[in-house]
Amino acid sequence: MAIGVLALLGFQLVDSAFIARLGTAPLAAQSFTFPLSFLVIGVQVGLGIAIAAMISRTLGAGEQERARRLGLLVLLVGAALIALLVLLLWWVQEPVFARLGADAATRELIRIYWAPQLLAAWLGAALYFGYSLFRAHGDTRLPGKLMVITSLVNLTLDPLLIFGIGPWDGLGLPGAAWATVIAFSCGLLVLGRRLLRTDWLARDGIAAELRHSARPFAGIAGPAMVSQLMPPLAAMLAISVVADLGDTSVAAWGLASRLETVSLMVVLAMTMSLPPWLGRCYGAGDWDQVHRLMRLALKVVVFWQLGLGLVMAATASWVALVLSGNPEVRDELATxxxxxxxxxxxxxxxxxxxSAGNALGWPLRAMLLSCARLFLFYLPCLWLGAQWGSLTGLALGAAVGNLLAGLAAWRMLRRILDRPQRRSRCREGPGPHRPISGGRCNRPN
Structure with missing residues (x-):
């Protein structure tokens, strides 16, 4: 999954790097679309979390037939919800981008880019739901491979569609979106063929399953989506602060946002691959294994991200040189x-x-933590930093907000997992959030 995430997020960074060669205005236009693109991603990830959690818990409890019904149901519901969201974002684009600080010329650039980008967002969401189904069944290899394949297709098409070839001038900014549309379409074709060869989907009893599972699915998906929607909302507020510093700062912030997701590839891979395993342990009531998994995961995250962050900070000037040809954008990106x-x-x-909270039966706490990270720590520190010292102060404020959020999350996790009653509940017999007879907590194949 880490390889797949690196490939998937890497091509998004490559998109921005190619667009940067078109000039500051197209890059700023793309950067203004990031908050709304993250909104779609937030909803799709929240639904994906619910898909993986419910199906993995059902498999952990030994309910194979119900897992098959859930498989088809969540794919259909997820695709329909994202389609409605995409249509809404197309309808409200003009007032939203104006409110974010985009001027008339920038909004004109956005308009020709936004339609293919929204189509790409819907295709990417449908592909992601398929990935979630495979992950719930313990298969992380196919999603990882398809992420690599779609990234390579996008990487090949990007320069051709953006800049053209021979006498053809290319599409410019919209070319990046159309490259993504073609790449995701190829991925969906491969994923659909593989799904048809499995026995993970069942049409019989779908209506009854919808009535039975709608409430528990919403109980997971609702808080998870709220948690995932907070970052896009925070991104909108953040870019409105950055917009006051000028187009150069907006362009640098957009590149930094792309670099952020790439640098978090291991974390993102773990947030996708670990919850299905935790969900099976939850279904089987094996809390000792949950403790071991979380301790290991947190050690990997801290050591990997700290080491990578220090290396990137030391080589910031060279990284910025690769990502941007504009000297002003390059200097601010390095900062x-x-x-x-x-x-x-x-x-x-x-x-x-x-991510673990949604798999382990405390989605509301996970949602509150996500809200606190952004609105109690990150955004106030970001705003205070911008008031104190322009872009440098803004960067320092954002870093302090991340540090405070991590410490708060560590404290909350320790308080929850260290409670003796968490283990004692697992010995009380069948019931809500307790092990079901026949359930097994094993590592997905």
């Missing part, structure tokens, strides 16, 4: 890298705790 990248060690801790 953001030096402050932000090391702070992702504790940001990763917070992300992992939120």
């Amino acid at each position: 953001l890298i030096r402050f932000l990248l090391p702070s992702y060690a504790l940001l990763g801790v917070c992300m992992l705790v939120v």
